[in-house]
Amino acid sequence: MKRKPLVALVADRKQLGLHPFHCVGEKYISAVVGGADCLAMLVPALGEQQDFESILDLVDGFLFTGSVSMVDPQLYNGPTLPEGQNLDTARDKTAMPLMKAAIARGIPVFAICRGFQEMNVVFGGSLLQKVHETPGMMDHREDSDATLEVQYGPAHPVQFSAGGLIQRTSGLGEYQVNSIHNQGVERLGAGLMAEATAPDGLVEAFSVKDAQAFALAVQWHPEWQYASNPLSASLFKAFGDDCRRYQASR
Numbered sequence: 425m426k427r428k429p430l431v432a433l434v435a436d437r438k439q440l441g442l443h444p445f446h447c448v449g450e451k452y453i454s455a456v457v458g459g460a461d462c463l464a465m466l467v468p469a470l471g472e473q474q475d476f477e478s479i480l481d482l483v484d485g486f487l488f489t490g491s492v493s494m495v496d497p498q499l500y501n502g503p504t505l506p507e508g509q510n511l512d513t514a515r516d517k518t519a520m521p522l523m524k525a526a527i528a529r530g531i532p533v534f535a536i537c538r539g540f541q542e543m544n545v546v547f548g549g550s551l552l553q554k555v556h557e558t559p560g561m562m563d564h565r566e567d568s569d570a571t572l573e574v575q576y577g578p579a580h581p582v583q584f585s586a587g588g589l590i591q592r593t594s595g596l597g598e599y600q601v602n603s604i605h606n607q608g609v610e611r612l613g614a615g616l617m618a619e620a621t622a623p624d625g626l627v628e629a630f631s632v633k634d635a636q637a638f639a640l641a642v643q644w645h646p647e648w649q650y651a652s653n654p655l656s657a658s659l660f661k662a663f664g665d666d667c668r669r670y671q672a673s674r
């Protein structure tokens with residue numbers, strides 16, 4: 425029996441006690457395995473200590489996950505991070521080069537939340553560091569005192585771009601999505617097409633124009649209880665199907 429497609433998930437580097445660890449949230453792994461019907465491979469955030477070309481040769485897709493850390497503002501000529509926001513430069517130095525190379529090779533890529541912000545920066549875009557302090561913008565943060573069910577539950581509607589990848593894949597025009605982020609798109613990167621917008625005009629999803637493969641980034645969290653969410657299920661199925669197409673084409 426042919427093996428299932430192999431999807432790489434790049435880890436965060438986190439200090440746990442006295443030692444650094446490389447971590448990926450379980451809900452992302454479960455969505456790759458159950459929602460996309462692929463195998464999951466965790467890639468340590470060791471940057472160029474690893475041979476990126478060998479990783480790219482090995483895998484049939486990438487999922488770039490959310491994280492509490494922020495993309496290094498130096499990567500988009502932004503201001504120093506506000507107090508209370510943290511970097512993960514190891515993640516930046518691993519995820520962003522791999523993302524750029526994967527898209528160039530035509531390897532399917534699905535990016536979520538921090539991964540969405542990484543992709544915008546990879547394509548030359550910039551980020552608002554505190555959307556909630558930007559005039560005219562909503563507060564897109566979660567209530568950190570609420571239960572997970574509430575934090576990752578529906579928070580605001582997003583309007584899908586007519587004829588865009590999300591609208592074509594899901595058949596939906598708009599949907600209520602969750603919202604767990606401080607930062608957001610300031611300037612959309614070159615070559616990216618807005619796929620969804622929030623009521624305050626914030627870009628909440630985009631795809632790569634002229635991409636050879638599935639190349640979608642969303643600011644919300646479709647991995648959360650994906651099986652019971654029609655939009656999420658359709659996106660992970662479409663991602664997994666394109667990983668199968670890519671695998672068969674190799």
Ligand SMILES: N[C@@H](CCC(=O)NCCCC(=O)O)C(=O)O
Nearest residue numbers: 490491492493537538605606607
């Ligand atoms: N840190 C960025 C991106 C937000 C993000 O990815 N949140 C999810 C963290 C937890 C999880 O993986 O579900 C920002 O704050 O904008």
